[in-house]
Amino acid sequence: MHRIASVLLVALATTAAAAAENAPSGKPPLAVLTDFPGGSAEVVAIDQARRLVRIKPADHPDRGWRVWWYFHVTGIQPGEVISVEVMCEPFGLPDHAAVSTDDRRWTQTAPGSRIKGSVTYHHKVAGREVWFAWGPPYLPRDAADLIARAEKACPQAKGFELCRTLEDRPVPALRISPPDGGPARPPAIWVQARQHAWETGASWIAQGLVEWLISDDPRAATLRKKTAWTIVPIMDADNVVRGAGGKNEMPRDHNRDWDDSPHWRSVQAAQRGIKEMAGDYRFALFLDLHNPGPNEHESYFYTGPRDTLSPVQIANLDAFLRAASAEVRGPPPFSGIIRESGPTYDKDHWREIAKNWVNRNSTEAVAVTFEAAWNSPAGTQDGYRQVGRQLGLAIERYLRNKPE
Ligand SMILES: [Zn+2]
Numbered sequence: 001m002h003r004i005a006s007v008l009l010v011a012l013a014t015t016a017a018a019a020a021e022n023a024p025s026g027k028p029p030l031a032v033l034t035d036f037p038g039g040s041a042e043v044v045a046i047d048q049a050r051r052l053v054r055i056k057p058a059d060h061p062d063r064g065w066r067v068w069w070y071f072h073v074t075g076i077q078p079g080e081v082i083s084v085e086v087m088c089e090p091f092g093l094p095d096h097a098a099v100s101t102d103d104r105r106w107t108q109t110a111p112g113s114r115i116k117g118s119v120t121y122h123h124k125v126a127g128r129e130v131w132f133a134w135g136p137p138y139l140p141r142d143a144a145d146l147i148a149r150a151e152k153a154c155p156q157a158k159g160f161e162l163c164r165t166l167e168d169r170p171v172p173a174l175r176i177s178p179p180d181g182g183p184a185r186p187p188a189i190w191v192q193a194r195q196h197a198w199e200t201g202a203s204w205i206a207q208g209l210v211e212w213l214i215s216d217d218p219r220a221a222t223l224r225k226k227t228a229w230t231i232v233p234i235m236d237a238d239n240v241v242r243g244a245g246g247k248n249e250m251p252r253d254h255n256r257d258w259d260d261s262p263h264w265r266s267v268q269a270a271q272r273g274i275k276e277m278a279g280d281y282r283f284a285l286f287l288d289l290h291n292p293g294p295n296e297h298e299s300y301f302y303t304g305p306r307d308t309l310s311p312v313q314i315a316n317l318d319a320f321l322r323a324a325s326a327e328v329r330g331p332p333p334f335s336g337i338i339r340e341s342g343p344t345y346d347k348d349h350w351r352e353i354a355k356n357w358v359n360r361n362s363t364e365a366v367a368v369t370f371e372a373a374w375n376s377p378a379g380t381q382d383g384y385r386q387v388g389r390q391l392g393l394a395i396e397r398y399l400r401n402k403p404e
Pocket of ligand 1: 199
């Protein structure tokens with residue numbers, strides 16, 4: 001036991017010494033850390049001499065696409081340029097990497113250089129450490145902060161736990177209810193993000209929508225007096241914390257789990273919550289937030305197949321899409337692109353997509369998936385938050401113009 005340990009120690013010391021020796025004179029060895037919520041990287045190599053870190057997203061078998069990466073680099077000499085090569089599927093290879101010096105406030109690197117299967121980003125780092133990620137991370141702590149701020153700013157806002165996950169993590173959520181003396185059966189709106197854990201832009205959009213909704217904007221103030229909201233910034237908390245992709249995970253993708261016996265607790269709780277809202281209020285709108293493929297340069301909506309919708313649902317859907325075209329100017333904009341997710345989109349499981357379940361279980365609600373284009377300089381915390389605000393304005397416009 002002791003002998004093995006000491007051999008291991010010698011090996012580690014030798015590796016560290018070799019790393020330090022390879023580093024250019026006076027520079028400390030670079031190290032990659034991922035032991036924190038959401039962290040994800042498998043280190044392929046660290047070239048100390050070239051100050052290059054080569055990684056793949058961590059492998060989480062059965063936990064969905066291997067496209068999410070988020071890691072901490074230490075050992076930087078302030079002012080030096082660090083290179084990061086990410087080897088991955090195209091969905092995990094943005095033109096710009098997200099980068100942060102404090103793990104809270106994220107900007108972007110310059111565009112990376114792309115070859116088949118990888119992108120290399122170069123970034124001059126001012127301090128001794130830096131974080132890189134596919135996009136700005138959004139963790140349960142961010143959802144908790146948002147909910148606490150909403151409760152403080154708005155007496156109508158109240159946080160609650162949607163459920164606990166199969167791994168016993170809380171799924172934080174926010175209700176914004178009409179004040180006492182408001183309408184008897186106001187329109188109800190359900191907004192959720194991150195059925196797919198890697199799509200962090202979706203959570204930032206939910207955040208921007210909430211920030212607008214609790215703000216002083218007169219349109220927001222009027223809207224929250226006469227509507228009821230539930231907002232879930234992170235549906236798949238387990239994969240978000242694990243740092244896994246989530247999309248197409250086993251045994252079921254969250255967004256193919258919406259049948260009569262869902263596997264995932266957050267889907268079970270969302271179905272219950274939507275049914276409760278439909279009982280207490282008039283269920284008006286379901287918005288499921290996502291990020292699409294890397295080559296989509298405009299945001300778009302998936303809708304239910306029109307031949308499955310009632311005339312009222314179709315009229316409401318078209319009115320909402322008109323309001324969204326007017327308000328969601330981006331960047332990136334929504335200029336009217338819609339796609340249907342019916343049998344030609346997913347022959348076997350289209351019925352188990354969230355918004356299609358909502359359509360089946362409501363009479364007049366608009367139920368849509370929003371796919372926010374991300375692979376651009378606007379794919380930042382502020383860019384997404386702006387799109388969230390614009391979606392809030394679209395909802396306000398839609399409901400204001402809707403005949404009772
Ligand atoms: Zn998605």
